[in-house]
Amino acid sequence: MDDKAILNQLEELAQRVGITVRYEPLKIEGFVHTGGFCRVRGKDFVIINKKATGREKMHILIDALKRHDLSQIYVLPSLREILDVENGR
Numbered sequence: 001m002d003d004k005a006i007l008n009q010l011e012e013l014a015q016r017v018g019i020t021v022r023y024e025p026l027k028i029e030g031f032v033h034t035g036g037f038c039r040v041r042g043k044d045f046v047i048i049n050k051k052a053t054g055r056e057k058m059h060i061l062i063d064a065l066k067r068h069d070l071s072q073i074y075v076l077p078s079l080r081e082i083l084d085v086e087n088g089r
Helices: 003-016 056-065 079-087
Strands: 019-026 035-040 043-049
Touching: 003 019, 003 035, 003 056, 003 079, 019 056, 035 056, 043 079
Parallel strands: 019 043
Antiparallel strands: 035 043
16 A cells, blocks of 8 residues: 555544544644644544644544554554554554
8 A cells, every 4th residue: 555545544534533633734833843632622633733744643543543442443464463563552
């Protein structure tokens, strides 16, 4: 799978577990932030700098997905392997 396909699969998986993914310009007082996971009023969000690289976007999504139990959710084997490697398994 190429990076674009992986990113699309990660976005879809995030939505399936209830994470809202948003791409926003994240420039704060001259500092560019790539984004991250947050919870607002009990809802999970991943805010990603829309200018982040594909790899940065993938790592942010993977970090957010680590917070959820994915054992009972079908995940493509190739994507599960990526998640397991990132989780140190």
